[in-house]
Amino acid sequence: MNAPDPLPAAMSVIAPQIAPRPVPPALIEALRERFGERCSTAAAVREQHGRDESPFDVPPPEAVVFAESNEDVADAVRLAARHEVPVIPYGAGSSLEGHLLAVQGGISIDLSRMNRVLAVHAEDLTATVQAGVTRTQLNAAIRDTGLFFPIDPGADASIGGMTATRASGTNAVRYGTMRENVLGLTVVTASGEIVRTGTRARKSSAGYDLTRLFVGSEGTLGIMTEITVRLYPHPEAISAAICSFPTLAAAVQTTIQIIQLGVPIARCELLDTNAVRAVNRHDRLSLREGPMLLMEFHGTPASVKEQAELVQEIAREHGGEDFEWATTPEERTRLWTARHHAYLAALQMKPGCRAVTTDACVPISRLADCLLATIDEADAAGLPYFVVGHVGDGNFHMGYLIDPARPEERELAEDLNRRLVARAIGLEGTCTGEHGIGLHKMGFLREEAGDGAIALMRAVKHALDPKNIMNPGKIFPW
Known part of the structure; x- marks a missing residue:
């Protein structure tokens, strides 16, 4: 596989300008025939599925399919693959880095109706859920068992979305992130095949760890439809x-x-x-x-x-x-x-603003070096900001509040963001502790991982998704 083209510095701050792939009328007709009213091309529905909490403005998908089963997802992917049209999974729409945006056009597959808790094995401390189940819904369902699911990003995100971005939250310092708490998956591949990875056993050394490959893949390798997670006893x-x-x-x-x-x-x-x-x-x-x-x-x-x-x-x-x-x-x-x-709450402090955010993570011994230097730069710049952080594991979030009508504020915020990430990487940290790469951090990923690792990631992507239909344009440009 050829080495990737150099990535423009601006790629880390601006959504890539790639011409959308055409969605042929034949695909829309086939989707309507298969899904009926659960395939929508209404402008309002498309707009809803074309926005998240990131600062990017990108045209919406051409259609939205509301899936209710693994077979629904598989059929939608197979139809899209036949026409080489992108598919973008959609959960709660709360991502911060542009994960769900249709930068190359295509169709959105909404998993929010796949919201059943399929099994709770209290004696084994596990539960299996469909991807559209939210973290609060899962905890409500298991309340009477004396168990809880600890991963809690700020939004009431879907378990599927949390798995896709390798999310964490306030409990991560004690209970870990989604990486440590996902045992197995059901995944629809780019060819429309339904595969299962992992088991309910606490450990395994059987073959490649496909579960960990998909956890954090941001929908670029397959669409996760069922997730088996660890549960924990409520503390005394x-x-x-x-x-x-x-x-x-x-x-x-x-x-x-x-x-x-x-x-x-x-x-x-x-x-x-x-x-x-x-x-x-x-x-x-x-x-x-x-x-x-x-x-x-x-x-x-x-x-x-x-x-x-x-x-x-x-x-x-x-x-x-x-x-x-x-x-x-x-x-x-x-x-x-x-x-x-x-x-x-911070957004309401500056009405009409948008937030440019990052979520650097560094070794705990370097937290003061990274965070305090970042605060000094933000104060000197004079741009409104706020800081929250899961600092027990070295992870903190900077949010710069900008007026979307003033490009100079956006550029200032992104410059501060670049400096913060460079500092974190220089301290042997990472450009993202839990948000993921999406669109916003593609350039930063290269700085952190290097060309060799990027080439290896792209080789995996090409092997599993040769037509590049699975959420293309995220993590790295094709």
Whole structure:
């Protein structure tokens, strides 16, 4: 396979200008014959499936198919493959990096109606769900089992979308990401074949690890329709605490020390002053408006008490105030709901704005170096921003608020973004801890992985999708 063409520097910030592939009328007719009213070409439906939370504006898909079974997805893919037309899987539409945009035209396959919890094996701590099941729906379905599913990105994302982007969230420091919590998959390949990977067993050394290949592939290798995930027992005791700090540096240093001492903290979330101010206004809270850590401790009553006392001592060493506790389920829910609303809350601080975001992740020992230098640059630039982060695993999110009518603001935000990613990669980190590459970070992926690794990824893509119909133009241009 030939080496990839050089990737323009602008590719990391601007959606690639690739002419859409034509969708022949014969394909639309075949889809309507197979799916009836579940195939829509209505402008409103197409527009809904042509936008996510990224700052890109791209023409919508030519049609939307609402799938309700594995066979529906397979038939839609087979028809599209016959005409070499792109297919883009759609879940909840909450991605931030342009994953679901039809940059090369084609059809969107909406999996939201595939929303059944297929099996719960409480005795084995596993569940199998269709791709359209959301994380809150799964947790509601297993509430009476004493188990829960811990992966919680800010949006109520679908399990399929979370698997496609290798998502994580506030619990990742204790429970891991989707990479560690997906055991098996049902996948529709580019030829329309239905294949299954993995089992419900906790481990396997049988052949290539196809499950891990598809987890994080962003719909570019196949469409995941069923997912088997790990579940966890609800902790015997849970306590959540808020700790305010005089400076962002103090909060970050506290986090580093917590992790380096091996405290098994379940959640450790950073909010800067701007983020706290935004969630106060959005969720009608009265949190102290300064740098803050939101923490949660899981375990037995004795272990939770021991963890909290140790972390309080560490925080005080760095100027942290006494903890404010959220001990009841209602108080904890309100607190973490506010944290999950931080992105939308920040958007409301500048009406009509859009956010240019990134989610760098670095080794925990380099977190202060990366985050504090980034904040200095953002302050000097004068562009409104907010910071939230799953800092317990070295992952933080910068959101720059821009006026979409002012191109100079977009370019300034992207320049700050480039500097942040270069810094993270230079510190042996990554350009994305959980959002994925999508459109926004293709140039950054090359900086991080190098041409040899990119060529290997493209070889895998070509082998599994020789017609390049599976969500083309994402991760790297064809």
